[in-house]
Amino acid sequence: MTMKVNYSPRDALLVVDMQNDFCEGGALAVQGGSGLVPGINAEIEAAQANGALVIASRDWHPVDHVSFTHRGGPWPVHCVQDTPGAAFHPDLALSDDTIRVSKATAFDADAYSAFDGTGLGGYLKEKGIERVIVCGLALDVCVKATVLAAREEGFDTLFLERLSAAVDPDAVAECRREFTDAGAEVGS
Numbered sequence: 001m002t003m004k005v006n007y008s009p010r011d012a013l014l015v016v017d018m019q020n021d022f023c024e025g026g027a028l029a030v031q032g033g034s035g036l037v038p039g040i041n042a043e044i045e046a047a048q049a050n051g052a053l054v055i056a057s058r059d060w061h062p063v064d065h066v067s068f069t070h071r072g073g074p075w076p077v078h079c080v081q082d083t084p085g086a087a088f089h090p091d092l093a094l095s096d097d098t099i100r101v102s103k104a105t106a107f108d109a110d111a112y113s114a115f116d117g118t119g120l121g122g123y124l125k126e127k128g129i130e131r132v133i134v135c136g137l138a139l140d141v142c143v144k145a146t147v148l149a150a151r152e153e154g155f156d157t158l159f160l161e162r163l164s165a166a167v168d169p170d171a172v173a174e175c176r177r178e179f180t181d182a183g184a185e186v187g188s
Helices: 034-049 120-126 139-152 169-181
Strands: 011-016 053-059 099-103 131-137 156-165 185-187
Touching: 011 034, 011 139, 034 053, 034 131, 034 156, 053 120, 053 139, 131 139, 139 156, 139 169, 156 169, 169 185
Parallel strands: 011 053, 011 131, 053 099, 131 156, 156 185
Antiparallel strands: none
8 A cells, every 4th residue: 555645844855866867768777767757746746735845866976977987986977967867857847946956066976865965954954854755766776875864864754665766676675674774664
């Protein structure tokens, strides 16, 4: 059964890295990525209707980012600033007041979590946010890092598994365990 989230103004829906390069046809595609968009759009609508903040994080790499294989990193070139691959999925319903958070913007440092080097934790606390609801791509990489960082920042955290997809589907069970061990709620 699908979990219905009851949003309030003390909540933030954090949509992680729903970018073209992480969806089918992209440089670092996650199988099923594009298929998440309708469900995430419904979640965005529910969050907005109940006064919750909506935040969309994105990889926003400079050309020659340290994470790219030609620089010795683990990933092919992806999500380079101002390229079509770095753009949010064209069907993702982000309104003008959606807060966009760019991460991994320095040449020499990688960042997987939406909280890593972005100031997001302090901003959310300033806004009175108590709970962060997380979904997006990729479950076993940036979503995982974001869920764990939200807990480290002291937020109640809800992970929406049905609105996330993994690079390695075999890693999902271990991610679930890590989330619950960290005190996050895993929702369907």
